[in-house]
Amino acid sequence: MSFKTELVTHIPFLRRFARALTSDQALADDLVQDCIERALRKHELYDPERPMRAWLYTILRNLHVSGRRSELRRGASIALDEIPSGADAVPPRQEDRLALGDIEEAVRRLPLVQREVLLLVVLDEMSYRDVAEITGVPIGTVMSRLSRARSFLRQAFDGDKEPRLRRVK
Amino acid sequence: MTRQGKIDDWALGAYADGELSGDAAAEIEALLRDDPEAQLALSELKRQKAALKQAFDPVLAETIPPPIKSAVAGARLGHWGQVARRVLVIGALAAALALVVHAVDLRELTTSQATSMVNAVRSAHVVYGSEIRHPVEVAADQRDQLMTWLSKRLGQPINAPDLMQHGYQLVGGRLLSLGEKPTAYFMYENARKQRMSLYIMTNPEHRDTAFRMEEADGIMTCYWLDGPLGYALAGEMTRGEMEPIAHAVYEALDRT
Numbered sequence: 001m002s003f004k005t006e007l008v009t010h011i012p013f014l015r016r017f018a019r020a021l022t023s024d025q026a027l028a029d030d031l032v033q034d035c036i037e038r039a040l041r042k043h044e045l046y047d048p049e050r051p052m053r054a055w056l057y058t059i060l061r062n063l064h065v066s067g068r069r070s071e072l073r074r075g076a077s078i079a080l081d082e083i084p085s086g087a088d089a090v091p092p093r094q095e096d097r098l099a100l101g102d103i104e105e106a107v108r109r110l111p112l113v114q115r116e117v118l119l120l121v122v123l124d125e126m127s128y129r130d131v132a133e134i135t136g137v138p139i140g141t142v143m144s145r146l147s148r149a150r151s152f153l154r155q156a157f158d159g160d161k162e163p164r165l166r167r168v169k
Numbered sequence: 170m171t172r173q174g175k176i177d178d179w180a181l182g183a184y185a186d187g188e189l190s191g192d193a194a195a196e197i198e199a200l201l202r203d204d205p206e207a208q209l210a211l212s213e214l215k216r217q218k219a220a221l222k223q224a225f226d227p228v229l230a231e232t233i234p235p236p237i238k239s240a241v242a243g244a245r246l247g248h249w250g251q252v253a254r255r256v257l258v259i260g261a262l263a264a265a266l267a268l269v270v271h272a273v274d275l276r277e278l279t280t281s282q283a284t285s286m287v288n289a290v291r292s293a294h295v296v297y298g299s300e301i302r303h304p305v306e307v308a309a310d311q312r313d314q315l316m317t318w319l320s321k322r323l324g325q326p327i328n329a330p331d332l333m334q335h336g337y338q339l340v341g342g343r344l345l346s347l348g349e350k351p352t353a354y355f356m357y358e359n360a361r362k363q364r365m366s367l368y369i370m371t372n373p374e375h376r377d378t379a380f381r382m383e384e385a386d387g388i389m390t391c392y393w394l395d396g397p398l399g400y401a402l403a404g405e406m407t408r409g410e411m412e413p414i415a416h417a418v419y420e421a422l423d424r425t
Contacts, residue, residue: 008241015237016228020221029234036240103220121186122218123225128188138379143179150182153217 003043007036010053013124014060020119021064023108031067035060054126058134061116068112106156114149117142176200176207185214286370286392287383289347290401293354294366294388297343298403304364305341305356315342319353323371325397329355330367330421335414337365365404367418372399380415382408391415395422 014035018028038059039046046055107115113135120131121142132139176184176197183189184197201207297304307315312329319327322344329339337357345354345368352370359365378394389411392401400422402415 004241011233011237011241012229012231015231015233016225019228020225029237033237033240036237040241103217103224107221107224119221123221125187128183128186140379143183147178147182150214150217151178154213 006052010056014056017119018060020107020123023104031060031064034063054130054134061134106153110149110152114145117145118149121146181207181210185211286401287390290366290368290390290403291388293345293368294403298364298366306343308341309339322351323353327353327369330418332357332417335417368401370399372397
């Protein structure tokens with residue numbers, strides 16, 4: 001399969017990842033487009049021995065992180081861990097438990113570093129090893145971020161109740 | 170939110186994510202049978218996954234927006250011939266990266282192991298690194314003899330990697346001990362007479378871990394376990410300077 005042909009097969013997955021990452025369709029598709037353009041420009045950097053999907057996700061994820069960084073920058077540079085989630089990074093307290101079933105809102109409230117790990121592992125079913133490579137952290141860090149994200153979701157939804165689901169608009 | 174049962178949340182998550190080997194998964198399954206709380210936690214993980222899939226999978230079926238399509242269609246790719254040199258360089262980098270990832274295991278070092286490794290390499294670096302006349306027991310000009318001796322004492326083939334590419338030349342080595350066990354110590358030096366220490370010890374449990382880096386009092390250390398051996402580096406350098414050296418050591422030793 002040629003580089004381009006294979007690239008095309010990954011676009012739907014890139015779009016799903018970008019959408020879940022940004023919770024904004026226009027922003028997500030801009031990211032995917034930037035990612036595709038960059039991948040084509042830098043295609044000689046791609047190592048065919050490695051899965052292309054992980055490579056593309058690395059590009060998209062880095063574009064997103066640097067985009068969020070420049071958006072948030074106020075003079076000083078911002079450490080990755082300090083980038084807040086979409087709205088605010090305050091975990092829900094007992095009394096402001098999320099409206100039942102709004103998984104998208106719960107994902108949006110996760111800090112970025114936890115959100116990306118959760119999505120890559122759970123939604124994309126990537127191995128911890130691939131996720132470690134994509135996010136540039138050790139596997140132990142992947143696991144602790146994943147565990148925190150999951151416990152956040154568990155808190156956000158009452159464990160006993162079936163979350164009602166909204167479709168992506 | 171932590172449960173009282175025998176299965177911790179991380180292990181349960183790794184099980185749900187298909188990260189465990191057959192034996193480890195069977196162990197979790199056996200524990201699960203008598204642990205209703207863990208069963209509940211597992212079904213919660215499955216419910217989260219189903220909710221995420223249901224929320225975001227519809228994106229997969231959407232038509233690809235025209236700007237993305239034309240980004241692919243309009244692109245002209247460069248010729249491989251023109252970039253062959255760069256590909257070689259990048260290939261080497263990617264291989265190094267893959268090795269780093271390969272070095273990683275689900276388990277981390279215990280605190281006491283980590284502390285003893287770091288302390289050992291730091292103290293050896295401080296004591297011998299400042300020694301002018303007798304920094305090593307056996308100098309690099311008797312390299313073969315040094316390696317044979319240390320390999321024999323550690324019961325594992327030991328080899329000091331060539332780090333000339335990073336500007337460090339082997340000065341020599343010595344036999345040291347850590348908790349009554351023999352360990353190998355190698356000293357390297359660069360053109361500016363800056364020294365770096367490499368400590369190699371046996372790893373009877375054969376556990377693999379990721380690289381861990383720590384800095385204290387101006388000395389950076391990097392340590393990891395890999396199969397039968399554990400390694401620790403120490404030197405007066407930044408994280409950015411030590412990282413590529415650690416990768417080179419890992420790569421070189423992995424091939425011996």
